[in-house]
Amino acid sequence: MVVEHLSKHFGERIAFDDVSFEVGVGEVFGFLGPNGAGKTTTVRTLGTLIAPSSGSAIVAGIPLSPKNGPAIRSRISMMPESPGLYLRLSVRENLECFAGLYRLDDVRGRIGRALGAVSLEDRARDLCGSLSKGLRQRVGLARALLNDPAVLFLDEPTSGLDPVATREVHELIASLRERGVTIFLTTHRLEEAERLCDRVAILNTTLRLIGRPDELRVQLFRRSVDVRLRAPLDDPEAVFGAVAKVERWEQTPSGYTLAVSDPDLVAPALARALVAADADILSLAESHHSLEDVYLELVDEDVEAKGR
Amino acid sequence: MSFSWTRVGAILHKELRDYRRNRFVIATMAATPVLFIALPTIQLIAASATGKAVTLRVGLSLLYMLVIPVVMPSVVSAYSVAGEREQGTLEPVLSTPIHREEFLIAKALAAFIPTLTIAYAVFGIFLAIAALFAHPAIVSAIYAGTHVLVQLLFTPLLAGWAVWVGIAVSTRTTDVRAGQQLSVLGSAPPLVVIALMSLNVITVSTALAIVLAAALLAFDLLAWRAVAAMFDRERLVTGNRGRSTAGR
Numbered sequence: 001m002v003v004e005h006l007s008k009h010f011g012e013r014i015a016f017d018d019v020s021f022e023v024g025v026g027e028v029f030g031f032l033g034p035n036g037a038g039k040t041t042t043v044r045t046l047g048t049l050i051a052p053s054s055g056s057a058i059v060a061g062i063p064l065s066p067k068n069g070p071a072i073r074s075r076i077s078m079m080p081e082s083p084g085l086y087l088r089l090s091v092r093e094n095l096e097c098f099a100g101l102y103r104l105d106d107v108r109g110r111i112g113r114a115l116g117a118v119s120l121e122d123r124a125r126d127l128c129g130s131l132s133k134g135l136r137q138r139v140g141l142a143r144a145l146l147n148d149p150a151v152l153f154l155d156e157p158t159s160g161l162d163p164v165a166t167r168e169v170h171e172l173i174a175s176l177r178e179r180g181v182t183i184f185l186t187t188h189r190l191e192e193a194e195r196l197c198d199r200v201a202i203l204n205t206t207l208r209l210i211g212r213p214d215e216l217r218v219q220l221f222r223r224s225v226d227v228r229l230r231a232p233l234d235d236p237e238a239v240f241g242a243v244a245k246v247e248r249w250e251q252t253p254s255g256y257t258l259a260v261s262d263p264d265l266v267a268p269a270l271a272r273a274l275v276a277a278d279a280d281i282l283s284l285a286e287s288h289h290s291l292e293d294v295y296l297e298l299v300d301e302d303v304e305a306k307g308r
Numbered sequence: 309m310s311f312s313w314t315r316v317g318a319i320l321h322k323e324l325r326d327y328r329r330n331r332f333v334i335a336t337m338a339a340t341p342v343l344f345i346a347l348p349t350i351q352l353i354a355a356s357a358t359g360k361a362v363t364l365r366v367g368l369s370l371l372y373m374l375v376i377p378v379v380m381p382s383v384v385s386a387y388s389v390a391g392e393r394e395q396g397t398l399e400p401v402l403s404t405p406i407h408r409e410e411f412l413i414a415k416a417l418a419a420f421i422p423t424l425t426i427a428y429a430v431f432g433i434f435l436a437i438a439a440l441f442a443h444p445a446i447v448s449a450i451y452a453g454t455h456v457l458v459q460l461l462f463t464p465l466l467a468g469w470a471v472w473v474g475i476a477v478s479t480r481t482t483d484v485r486a487g488q489q490l491s492v493l494g495s496a497p498p499l500v501v502i503a504l505m506s507l508n509v510i511t512v513s514t515a516l517a518i519v520l521a522a523a524l525l526a527f528d529l530l531a532w533r534a535v536a537a538m539f540d541r542e543r544l545v546t547g548n549r550g551r552s553t554a555g556r
Binding site for chain 1: 326402541542546
């Protein structure tokens with residue numbers, strides 16, 4: 001999937017603007033952003049439900065255009081936030097309807113395999129209205145797998161699910177990833193993206209960052225070392241200033257954070273300097289920034305920029 | 309990608325399955341014919357067989373029969389798109405390769421087929437009851453003139469009109485109940501002409517009945533094209549009007 005300078009405006013309101021990225025075959029691509037950032041609109045645009053205002057895209061190898069809508073939709077699957085099942089129909093009847101819409105052959109076999117992938121073979125005759133929210137989500141995923149999509153769009157697949165159901169959906173996505181399915185996952189659950197995605201993009205109307213989660217951390221945060229001591233140093237400047245490659249330091253509630261160019265080089269020298277200063281070291285480790293830190297940093301920047 | 313009857317069949321089959329389990333649809337499909345067969349039948353059986361009154365009673369009774377193909381599909385088809393939107397099933401369906409024409413024809417057939425079946429069945433039952441219990445003068449009045457022809461010709465045409473009005477309203481409304489009321493209202497105008505014919509205000513020859521039927525058929529086809537033009541995926545999914553959109 002290749003997206004170039006794609007934008008969507010609803011009159012004066014900008015849903016998303018100048019978004020460009022690529023997603024490789026078999027990649028799990030996370031699309032993060034706060035509520036109202038334009039994630040769902042982007043998915044709907046790439047799924048040909050909405051026409052872009054400008055820009056271009058290639059989805060599942062086919063250029064995005066009104067004429068190509070049906071061809072693109074036959075090669076992709078979309079699972080919206082709410083799975084949207086016919087509640088008065090059974091699981092099998094729901095899947096039969098969609099197998100017909102995709103004009104699939106070997107309907108029985110495909111339904112069996114899709115239900116097998118989500119471990120729901122024994123619930124095929126149950127009415128969807130009688131299923132729990134987590135099971136409905138799994139039926140939605142089975143439906144999305146029916147046509148062996150080249151790209152699978154999952155829009156907030158764990159929204160509103162309890163922790164057990166969330167874990168089940170995560171396991172399903174992980175198994176799809178192992179099967180080589182290209183997945184475009186929109187979420188605002190950062191641990192979900194960090195755990196499941198090869199790369200993530202952070203959208204807040206415009207695309208703010210894109211890359212592997214560890215790359216984003218490096219891109220956004222300087223490397224640093226956290227030091228925890230039993231008691232504060234009498235003269236921290238004298239201790240830290242004497243260690244080569246320490247660029248700056250600051251005191252934190254739990255100790256000190258030192259900006260460094262290479263933590264592996266600095267750590268031994270730093271330990272020696274602290275011992276020489278009679279400090280009792282509780283811990284000394286490279287700082288770890290989660291994807292959540294990256295996300296919050298970006299969203300905070302946007303809030304500050306809007307405030308200015 | 310070309311028009312596919314497989315996709316039409318998938319939606320149609322789903323709709324018919326859904327109707328069977330939908331108490332509201334079942335109630336509408338059961339109550340409407342019961343109501344519209346009970347009233348004219350009682351009226352006919354109780355009628356005395358004298359001159360102009362017979363013609364009027366027969367005309368009125370047969371007019372009741374033609375209310376079925378107006379009311380029933382209006383109520384059912386007004387649910388067709390708005391109901392899917394309300395259930396959250398519209399977006400997954402529109403995300404498949406289905407064309408708008410396929411979607412609309414499937415929805416129209418899902419309202420049209422049961423309506424036609426029930427309306428003709430009710431008319432058949434009405435004729436049978438009349439033959440068994442009504443005065444012979446009334447029975448011969450039913451078969452005189454163009455009454456039967458009007459019933460047979462106008463039942464599907466009125467149903468077709470009501471279906472498209474119902475779907476048109478359904479694509480634009482978010483409230484199913486309001487949509488159903490609007491839809492019944494919008495489907496009624498052709499019934500005025502039929503009423504004038506049934507009550508012999510307009511004297512109908514076979515030729516005139518066929519001409520009027522052809523005109524209604526033309527309106528049905530125009531309504532179908534208008535509904536197809538109104539069908540906008542973007543608007544249905546987001547509530548905002550699309551540009552050229554991925555409407556197909």
